[in-house]
Amino acid sequence: MPQISPGLRKWSRSCRSPDRAHGLPAPRYPGVVPTDPHPLTGDAFASPVPPGSGWPGDPATAATPVAQTAEDVTRLAVAATDLTGLDAAVSVCRACPRLVDWRESVATTNRRASFRHEPYWGRPVPSFGDPQARALIVGLAPAANGGNRTGRVFTGDRSGDWLFAALHRTGFASQPASAAAGDGLHLANLRITAAVHCAPPQNKPATVEKTTCSPWLDRELELSPDIRAIMALGGIGWDAALAAARRLGWRVPRPKPRFGHGATASLEASGRAVTLVGCYHVSQQNTFTGRLTEQMLDDVLAQVRDLIDSRG
Numbered sequence: 001m002p003q004i005s006p007g008l009r010k011w012s013r014s015c016r017s018p019d020r021a022h023g024l025p026a027p028r029y030p031g032v033v034p035t036d037p038h039p040l041t042g043d044a045f046a047s048p049v050p051p052g053s054g055w056p057g058d059p060a061t062a063a064t065p066v067a068q069t070a071e072d073v074t075r076l077a078v079a080a081t082d083l084t085g086l087d088a089a090v091s092v093c094r095a096c097p098r099l100v101d102w103r104e105s106v107a108t109t110n111r112r113a114s115f116r117h118e119p120y121w122g123r124p125v126p127s128f129g130d131p132q133a134r135a136l137i138v139g140l141a142p143a144a145n146g147g148n149r150t151g152r153v154f155t156g157d158r159s160g161d162w163l164f165a166a167l168h169r170t171g172f173a174s175q176p177a178s179a180a181a182g183d184g185l186h187l188a189n190l191r192i193t194a195a196v197h198c199a200p201p202q203n204k205p206a207t208v209e210k211t212t213c214s215p216w217l218d219r220e221l222e223l224s225p226d227i228r229a230i231m232a233l234g235g236i237g238w239d240a241a242l243a244a245a246r247r248l249g250w251r252v253p254r255p256k257p258r259f260g261h262g263a264t265a266s267l268e269a270s271g272r273a274v275t276l277v278g279c280y281h282v283s284q285q286n287t288f289t290g291r292l293t294e295q296m297l298d299d300v301l302a303q304v305r306d307l308i309d310s311r312g
């Protein structure tokens with residue numbers, strides 16, 4: 001039996017009442033926090049992973065304030081003074097009831113069979129990467145058995161295999177594979193975020209969920225003054241980036257620029273030029289069918305590299 005750390009016991013006790021501590025619900029097995037060993041560290045974790053219990057890269061603690069409503073998201077996003085604080089607030093958010101139910105049910109009773117003995121993060125997946133990055137990737141949402149399991153964007157699924165291999169080839173990632181948080185992967189000059197931070201059923205967030213999650217993206221951009229290029233993965237990432245730019249008062253072309261692979265849109269944020277670049281999503285639907293090839297992905301990343309290198 002894996003050992004239960006004192007921190008987990010404390011979390012278990014505090015969560016028997018849903019209003020205590022960080023507001024997470026009571027465990028599904030009253031009185032017992034079932035645990036599984038982390039695939040790399042071997043440490044025992046409950047699923048969903050309690051904030052501050054030692055998960056590699058967990059930005060939150062048991063004291064991180066929890067957004068329960070769309071209004072809370074707006075308030076807590078604005079209150080974040082740096083990307084670390086923003087990541088922490090994102091990672092404990094509970095503002096979308098349907099997505100909270102889905103991510104936690106996948107993390108507990110609906111795991112993929114091949115991962116049934118692994119702990120599942122089961123929380124919103126925060127952005128990841130270099131806080132001084134000049135390039136930002138905006139994806140759609142975490143995968144139910146990928147980021148929702150590992151707690152890191154695009155980590156532990158086939159889409160991530162494609163993306164990180166390409167990021168490594170183009171000099172943005174320190175290693176070509178990304179299987180689990182805590183594996184030493186770091187990004188240089190790049191951060192990765194998502195339009196929606198929780199895994200949605202069928203990878204399809206509802207319009208209201210995209211709207212509720214949008215203040216996190218707005219604040220991500222506000223707290224990233226060095227960004228010169230944004231690479232949107234798929235039409236949802238493209239639309240989310242353009243909408244965020246508009247809300248922040250950036251200059252955005254009209255009519256709305258159309259998404260396409262390699263398409264660009266010139267934005268301006270208080271005199272700072274930022275180019276939005278479209279890229280087909282690295283979903284298996286695209287990579288298996290050849291709609292997106294490795295060369296196509298590398299070419300767009302090279303385009304992003306040129307943009308950030310050519311701008312002071």
Ligand code: SF4
Binds near residue numbers: 095197209212
């Ligand atoms: S999708 Fe975004 S706003 Fe909704 S619960 Fe997840 S992190 Fe919060």
